[in-house]
Amino acid sequence: MATTVHEFHFENVLGTSLDMKVRAGSEADAERAQAAALAEFDRENKILSAWTPDSEFSRWAKTRGTAERVSPELFEVLALFDEWREKTGGALDASAEAAVAVWKKAAAEGRKPTDAELEQAVAEMMRRTNEGQCCGIVFGPERNGLETEEIANADALVMAPVNPNFASLNLARACCWSATNG
Numbered sequence: 001m002a003t004t005v006h007e008f009h010f011e012n013v014l015g016t017s018l019d020m021k022v023r024a025g026s027e028a029d030a031e032r033a034q035a036a037a038l039a040e041f042d043r044e045n046k047i048l049s050a051w052t053p054d055s056e057f058s059r060w061a062k063t064r065g066t067a068e069r070v071s072p073e074l075f076e077v078l079a080l081f082d083e084w085r086e087k088t089g090g091a092l093d094a095s096a097e098a099a100v101a102v103w104k105k106a107a108a109e110g111r112k113p114t115d116a117e118l119e120q121a122v123a124e125m126m127r128r129t130n131e132g133q134c135c136g137i138v139f140g141p142e143r144n145g146l147e148t149e150e151i152a153n154a155d156a157l158v159m160a161p162v163n164p165n166f167a168s169l170n171l172a173r174a175c176c177w178s179a180t181n182g
Contacts, residue, residue, distance in 0.1 A: 003025050004023070004024070004025075005021050005023050006021070006024055006027060006034075007020070007022075008020040008030075008034045010038070013041055014049075015051065022037075047071055047073050048077055051104065056070065057074060060074065101121070102117045102118060102121045139174055
C-alpha cells in the first residue's frame, strides 16, 4: 500500500505551535494517528505540566515536605530531573522555582512582574545559592525572547549559535542546548 505524508498544524499544544507530519495510507489513518498523538500530549500534560494548576505535578509541588504517592511517569521525570541537575553541574535546578512562580503569578494576572517581585525572587534564589543550592537559567517567551530590562538583570548571558535567517530556538531546544553546552 502506498503511503503519503499528511501535514497538520495546531496552535497552543503544550504552550506552543505544533506542525505534525504523519505518513499513512489514507487521510483517515493519518487523522487517527494525529488524534492519538494529541491525546498522548494531553495525557502527559495532565501529569507533567507546571503551568496547569490541576496537573499531577502541580498538585505534588504543593505538598512540600510530605511523602506523596505519584504516578510512574511523574516519578521517572523527577528522577531524571535529579540526574540532569548532576549532569549539568546544577544548571538545571529547582531553586529557579522562585523566579518561575513570580512569572506565573504575573502571567495569570495579565502583567509583567514588578521590580519588587523580581528582586524578592532573586533574593530567594541567592539565599538558596548561599545555602549550597544552585540557581537556574531564564528563558524568554518563544515568540520574542527576553526583554532588554530582563536581560539587564542577568548575572551572565549565554547566546546559542543560530541561523541568522531564523534567529530563534523553541523552548525545548533551548533547554537541551543549554544543558549540553553549559
